[in-house]
Amino acid sequence: MEEQTTLNRKTASRLLLINWSRFQREIIRLEGSTLITGINGSGKSTILDAMTFLLTGNTKFNTAAKDRDRSVLAYVRGDTRSNGDSRYLRGKDKAVISYIVMEFWSPVDEQYQLCGVVMESPNCTECKMQNWFVIRDARLEDANFCEIKDGNLYVTPKNELHVHGKLIKASEFKRKEEGTSQLLRTLGLRSDVHTYRQKIMKMMAFNPENNIDKFIQDCVFDAGNIQSLANLKEQRQKFEEIKALYERLSQGKKKLEELEKVVQEYEEKLRRYNVRRMMFRYQDTVAISEQQEESIRRAEFLRKQLKDLEAKYEIALRDYNAANERLTICRSNQDFQNMQSQLSGLEHQIENMSRDLTDLEKDIATLTKLEEQIGALLNWALPELNEEDRRVGTAFSDPEIAADRKLSAFFSLKTQLTQEKEKISADLVHIGDAVKELQDEKIEVAKTIRQLENNVMTYPKEAEAAKAEIKKAFAEDGIDTDVRFLAELVSEVKEPKWRRAIETFLGRKRFFIIVDGKYCHRAMEVLHNSKNYSATVVITDKLPDTEAQEGSAAGILTVPNVYARRYVNYLLNGIHLCKDLEELHDFPKGGLMEDGGLAKSYAFSNMDIRKTKIYFGQDAIKLQLKEAKKQEEQLREELAHKEEELKVLREHKDELEKLDLNEDHYKMNAPLLHAEQSEKKRELEKALSDLKNNPDFVAILQEQEAAQAAVKTADSIRQKAEQDIIVNKNETAHEEKNQFELSGKLKVAENQYLELEREHFELKKEMLSEYEKLRERNGRSIVVTEKRLNELRNEVENNLVKNMEDIQIAYCRIAGGDMNRRGPAFIVYYRGLYQDLANVQIERASESLQEQAGKLESAFMNDFVAEIREKITAAREEMDNINRELRKIPFGNDTYKFIMEEKPDRQVFFRISNKLNAYMDNPEVYMNSLRNDEEMERDIKEFMDLILDSEDESEYTDYRNYFTYDMEITSRQGKEEMQAELSKKQGSASNGEKQTPYFIILAASLLQCYPKDKCCMRLGFIDEAFSALSKERIEKMVQYFEENNFQIIYAAPPEKIASIGSYIHSTVSLVESGRYTHVVEGLVKVS
Template identity: 50%
Template structure:
C-alpha cells in the first residue's frame, strides 16, 4: 500500500481523556453515546496535524477551545467545572508507519497551560524513526500519573533539544511535509474540515462554493477602499476648491461691477465739477460781454459829453460877447487869442505827457522783461542803462530808437525759440499725460490685486474663451505668466524674465482643445497673440542647474512649456562658466550665451510679471515709473508756464519804434515853458480896470450858459451811473473768477486723483452735450447721487458674495467689503492657478493609483484565484474521471455568472496584454470600452455593501455537477441540480461525498507515499446500509484512511466494512477507549 498509515493515537490530558492510547488499523470508527468524546478525538487529530481550532464543526459548536480541552472544561458551574487545575501539560501524538523508509515516525504537540485564563502555549515536534513507546510522555508511580514537562521529554532516554519544538505555523508545516503532503496547511485544513463537517445541501452551487473551493483571500479590497477614500477626500477637496473658485469668480464679477460703478461715479463727479467750471466760465464771458456793452455806452456818453461841452462853449461864447463892450473888443480878441494859445499849449502838453507816460510804461515793461529773460537773454550793463533812459533827456532820439530796435530784434528771436519750445512741451505734456493716465489705471488695477498683462493679450484670451464657450467647451485660457507660482531664487528673476520676454504672455490651454483654439486664432486674426501647442509639448523633467529650475509651476502644460524653453539655458555664476555653455547660458546680470554667440541683455526695461509676488513688484515698478513721469511732467509744465509768462510779457510790449515819441521829454518841457509865458501875458491884460460893462446882455448869456451847463451835468451823471455799473460787473467778474479758480482747483485735484478718467470724462461730456443741443449743463446732482447709490448697492452685493465664500472656506466673516477686493483676487489667483492645479494633479495621481490598485491588485488577484480554481476543478475532474462510483462518473461544471459580464470582459481584453493588468496600465489605454468597464466595475464593487459578493472569487460563477451514467452502450448525462427534487437522500448525499473526496485527493500526490487521512463526523447519517457500504468501499479503494465518528447504532452499518472500531466508554468524569476486534 502506497500510504503512510496512522497506527497509534495518544491523548494525554485532552478533554476527558486522561492518558488514552488507541491502536489504529487502517480506517477506524469511533463510536459512543453523545458526549463520550467522538468529535473530541477528531478535533485532537486535526489540531495536531493542521493546528485547527474550529472544533466540533459538524455540530457547529463554537464554545470549544484549546484551553477548554486541556483543562477538561465540563461546562458545569462551581469549582468542579474543570477536571484539571493549576499548571497543566497535555500531549497529542500519533505514530505513523512509513513503508518507504521502513521505519515508524511520531508527530506530536505539547500544550502547556499555566493557569485558567492565560492562552496555552503549543509546541509541535516530529520524530522520524521513533515509536510512541520510546518517548516518556507519562509515567505511573502507584496510582499517580506523572506528565513529563516539555523540557524533560526524552526519546530512547535522550532529552529533546529546544530547537526540536516548533510553533504552530512551522510545526504544522513540518508535520504535513513529513506525512508526504504537498499543499499548504490552511488549504489542507479547509478540505479536512469540509469533509468532517459535511452537511447535505439541496443547492449544489452553494455546496461546491463552500465545500470544494477555498475561500478567496482578497485583502486588496480594504486597500482599494482606502485608496477610494483617499480619492474621495481629494475629490471633495477638489470640489470644494472648484466651488470656491466658482464663488470667487462671482466675487470677481461683482468686484468688477463695483469698480465699473465706482468708475462711473468718479467720471460723473469729475463731469459735474467740469460742467460747473464750464458754466462759470460761460457766466464770466456773459458778464464780460455785458461790461463791454456798458463800456461802449460810456464811450457814447463821453462823445455826447463832448458835444454838450461844445454847446456849452457856444453859450459861453455868447456870454463872452455880451459881456464885452465895443470898447473892450480889441482887448478881448487879444485875450481870446492868448487863451487859445494857452489851450493849445495845454493840449500839446497833455499829448506829450501821454507820450512820455507811454515811454515810462515801456521802460517799466522792458525792465520786468529783462528780469524775466535774464537767463535766456542776458543784457549787458551799457544796454541795460540805455533801455532805462528811453523816457529821459540824457540821450538823443536816434540813439534811443537804435537801442530799442536792437533789443526788440533780440526779443523777437527769443520769442520764436519760445514758440518752438512751447509746441514741443505741449506735445510732450499731452503724450505724457496719456501715459500717466494709463499708469494710474494700471496702479488702480494692481492695488486691486489684478495682475496686468498687455491689453491685446487679454483681448485675445477673452475672445478665444468666448468662442470656445459658444462651441460648448467650458475651459480656461491662461497666460503663461500667471501659471508661474513662484520664482524660487529672486536673484535670477530679472535675467530669466528678460530672456523669456514676450513668451511670458503666450496663451496656455488644455491640450485637447488646442486645435479648436488655433482655428479661433486664425479666423479672428489675432495677430498679437501666441498659442502654445500644449498637445505637442513633450513631458520632460526639470534639468538640474537650468533656468527651468528657478520656476515653480504646478500646471502640467505650463511646466512642460517652461522646460522646453529653459532646460537648455544653464545658470552661470560668472563669464568663465558662461563660456563653458555656448549653446545656452545665462548670468544674473543678463549676459546671454545662445547658439555659440554671447550678448548682454538690457534688464532695466523688463516689467516683472512672474510669481505670486508679481503684483507687488509690478505695483512698485509702476508707482516708481509714475513718480518719474510726474517729476518730468511738473518740470515740463513749469517750463511751459515760464515760456507762456515770457511770451505774455513779450506780447504786452509794442515793439514798433514808430509808435513811440522818444523826444517826448524835451518836447513836453518846451510846451510847458511856452504855456507859462502865455498865461503871464493874459493875466496882465485881465488886470486892466476898464472892463466893467455889458450887464444885461451878460445876464441872458448866463441863462443860456446855465442850461448848457445843466445838460453837461446830467450827461455826466449818466456817465457816472454807467461807470458804476461797469465797476459792479467788474466786482462780479472778480467773484466769478474766484469761483472759477476754486472750481478749477477742485477739478484739477480730481483729475490728478483719477488722471486715467479725464479723457473718458471729456468724451462723455461732449457726447451728452450733443444730445442736449450743446447745453453746458448735462447732468444734475441727482444723477451723481444715483450713481453713488448704485455703488453702495454694488458694495452690498459684493459683501454678500464674499460672506458666502467665507462660509464655504471657513474664513473669518469679517474679511469682507471693498477693502478686501485685493485679498480675494489674491485668493482666486492662488486657488485657480496653484491650489486647484495641485488638487487636480493629486486627484489625477490618486485616480491612477486607485485604478492601478484596482487592476493590479483586485482584478489581478480575482483573475488569478479564478484561474487557480479552474485548474483545481480540472484536476478534480481528472480524478473523478479515474474513480467512477458504480456506473456513474462525475464532473464539475463552472459557468460565468451573467451579472459578472463586465469583469470577464475586462479579463478577456487583458489577454491581449499577456493577461497582465500592469502591462495594460502601462499602455496607451485607448480602448474606450475597456476604460468604461474598469470605472463601472470599480464603482459597482466599491458601492456593494456585502463585501464578499465581489471579493470572493467563487461568486463569479454558477456551479453544477454533471453525472454521466452508463446504461449499456449509452451514456446519459444529467445535472445534479436537476435531480435534487426526485432523488432519495442517499442519492443526494453520495455525490457530495464523492465531490469532497475528489477535492481532498488533490492534497495527496498520486504517485507518492503519503498519509491519506479523512475525517467524517456524524458519518452517513442519511445513507442506507447499501449506500454506506458503497461509500466505505469507495474510500478504501481510493486508499483513504478514514476516521469515522458515529453513534453506536451505526456500528453494524459502518464497522462491518472497516478494519477497526473503537468504543468510547465514560467512566466517572473521564472517558476510556475500548478497542474492538480487528477484522482480519
C-alpha cells in the first residue's frame, strides 16, 4: 500500500460496519485519503458518524446536516423513522448486536491493529451496553465478529468474541471514557478525548464563523489551560483563609479596643461612683462627729452655767447669813456680847484653821495625784532615775520626808520628763511621716492591684505618656497601626527561670516603643517634638534581620512581631545563658547567669534581680499581681506596726501633757503643816465646847427666835438657787448620755466607711481631697445625697453596662465566642483576650499572611506566569512553523499567514513578561531580587487579582485569550501583491475565498493533535467537502492535507467526484439495495 511508506502515520486501512443504520455487514477499504460518495440519504454521513463515534465517543451525529434525531440507538436498531411495524430494520423487540471496527496499519510496529466498539440493544428503547476494545497484531478476518448461515447474519456477542481462535477477556472491554482514551493512546495520540473530539467535529461540520478571531483561537491552538491554576487557587485559598483570619482578628481587635474605651469610661464612672459612695459613708462619720462636738460644747456651756448658778447660790447664801446676823443683833446685852465675842474669836480661829486645812488637803491631793502619775511613768519615761528619787517621787504626800528632799527629787524628775517629752514629739513627727508615706505607697499598690485584677498592665508613666502621644499623632494623621512597648510583644519566656535575669538586664529597654517600620520616622518626629526625655522609640526600619541564636537569651523568648523579634535578637543574641560561673567565664563579651551574674565587655558584675517587676510573657499580669499582693500585705503589716507605735507615742504624750511640771504649783511641806494645824484645831474646838456649855449663855439664845422668820425667807431663796443647780446638772447628764449614743452611731458609721475603705483603699486620698473641696464650697458636712448616689449607680449599671454588653456580644459574633460571657464580670476576660490577640495572635496571623503572600506570589510568578509564557512561546513557535509551511503552498493566486497580536487588555501581563527578560527570563530570579520596581510590583498584584477574581477563569488561564487572531491573505494580481486581513474580507470575498482559509485553520488545528515526531493516526473528516471551492483550490487543499500526512475521509454527492475524486487516493460509492446500503469499491486514483 502506498500509505504504508508514510512512517509517521498509523493508517486506517479498512472499516467494518455490522448492524449500523442501513449497513448490515459492510467492509470499506480506505486507500489513504478516501472519498465516500452517494446520493442524499445513502449513508455517507452515517459512515463518518460511525468512525467519529468509535474514535471519540461522539454522539452528535450528522453535524453538517444538523440532524438532531440520530442516535446510537437509532443507528443500531436501523430506525427509518417511518410508521408501522417496518420502522426498525432489525425489529422492535429483538435483541441487536452491532460492531464498528477500524483496521489500522502501524509502519513502526509493522503490524495491524483493530480498534472497535460493540453495542448491544435488548429492545427499541435502550442501548446502554457500549464497550470499546483494542486488539493488537490482528486484521478484520482474524476475529469472529459475525457469520452468515443459510442466508442469515449471526453477530457474535462480546462474551463470545475470539481473535486468532482465543476468547477476548471481559477486562479488555472498556466503557466509553476509558475505552476512547485507550484507543487514542494506542493510535499514538496524547491529546485528551474531549479536545480531539472538538477538533474532529469542527472539521467535519465545517461551519465558518464571521468571528475569525474566535475560529482561529478555538481550532488552531490547543486549549492548554494552565495546570498550575489549581495550585495557585489553593495558595490563594490559603491566603484568603489566613487573610480572613487576620481580618477577623483585626475586626475583633478593633471591637475589643472599642470595648476597652467603653470599659475605661465604665471604670472611670464606677470609680467616681465608688468615690461618692465612700464619701456618702464618710460624711456620716463627719456629721456625727460634729454632733458629738456640738454636744461636748453644750456640756461645756452647762458647766460654765453651773459656775454662774453657784455664784447666785453664794449670794443667796450671804442673804441667808444676813438674816442670821439680824438674829445676832438682837442679842445686844454686854454679857452676851462679851461671851459672843469670846465665842466668835474661838469660832473664827477654828474657821480660819479649817480653811487652812482644806487648802492643805488640796495641796496634799495634788501631791498624791503627782505621785500616781509619776508611778505610772517610772517604767517607760524614767528608766534612768536613781532609786532614792524613785522612792521620793512616789511619796510626795509623806509628812516624814523633808520638803527640800522632795523638791530636789521633783527637779530631777522634771529634767528627765522634759527630755522624754521632746523625744516623743520628735518621734511623732518622724513616725507620722513614715505612716503617711506607707499609706501613700499602699494606695498606689492598691491602685496597681485593681488595674492588674482588671487585666491592665501598668508601665512607667513617662513611657505611657509618649506612647499615648504617638498614638494620638498617628490617629490625627490617619495612620492605623499599633504602638506598643517591647514588653507587650514578648509573648512567652520558654524557660521561666531566666525571666528575672533577662528582664533585669534589659531594664528600661523593655519599655522602648515599637511601631511598624514604615511609620518609624513619624514616631521619632512625635517623640522629638514632645521633649519627653524618658521615652525611647526603636528605629525599627533600620534593624538587621537576624535569626535568634541558640543558647542565647534571645533564643528563649517568643516574639511574634517581626520588628520586636529583630530588636530582641539585636539586644540578646550576644548574651549567652550560662549555668555557672565557669561557663560565664568563657563568655566575657556577653554572658548571663540565672541569679543575675553578668559578664559584659570583659567585666563581671552582680545584678540585683530581687525587685525587678515582671513584664514579659502572657502570664506577666498574673505574676505582677501576685507580687503586688505580697507587697500590699507587707505594707499592711508595716503600716499596722507604725500606727501602733504612733498610738503608743500619742498615749505617752497625752500622759506627759497631763503631768504639771511647774514646781510653783506644788507645796512640798503641806503634809507636815497639815499635821501641825490639825493638832491646834483640836485644842481650839475643846475650848469652844467648854464655853458653849456655860448656863449663862443659854438665856441669851432665846432672843434668837424672833429672827427665825427672816432666816426662813432667806433660806427659800437659797433653795431655789440650789434647785437651778440641780437642773443644770441634769442637762449636763443628758448631754453626756447623748455623747454616749453618738459614740455608738459614730462607731457604726465608721465601720461602714472602713468596710468601703478596705474595698477601695486606693480611692481614699482622692475621696478625702474631693470631700474637703465640696464641704468648703457647700458649707456643710453632708455633700452627697442618696438620690444623687442612686443616679450615679443607675448611670453605671444601666447605660454603660448595656453599651459594654452590646460590644461584647458583637465581638463574640465576630470571634464565635460564648455570648453569655458579657457584663462587668468579664472585663478581665476580654482584656486577656485583647492582650493575646493584639500581641500574639494577630502578629502570628500577620506573619503567616506575609509568608502565604510570598507563597502565593511565588506560585503566581514561578508557576502560573512561567507556564503561560512557556505556552505562549510554544504557540508562537507553532504559528511560525505553520506560516512557514503556508508560504510554500499558494492557493491559486493567494497565500495565507496566521497573525497573532497581543490584546491591549492583556498588556499588564506582557509588561511583566517583557521585564522578566532582564531577569534571565526566570520569574524566580526576579522574586529573589530586591523587587524595587514599583510598576512591576503593581502589575503583578493587578494581574494576579484579575485572574483570581475573574468569573470566567479561562479568560486568563487559557493562553489563547491573550491574543487576537486573524489571517493575512496575500493575493497576486499580475506583478502586484495585495495584502488583506481575512476578518475585513468577510463581506466581499467569494465562497471559495471564504472557505479556503477556514480549511487551513481546521487543518492547522488538527495538526496540534498529531505530533510530527511520533507515529500516530492522522485522520480527518470533511462532510459535504469543498462545496464552494474551485477545482484549483480543491487541488491545493488536498495537496496541503497530503503534505502534512493527513488521511482525510471526504463525504460528498456524486457530482463532486470529478472535482474531488481525481485528487485523492480512492473513492467509495454507496448504493442502495432495497432498505439497505452496500459499498462499491475500486475507484482508485489514476495517475
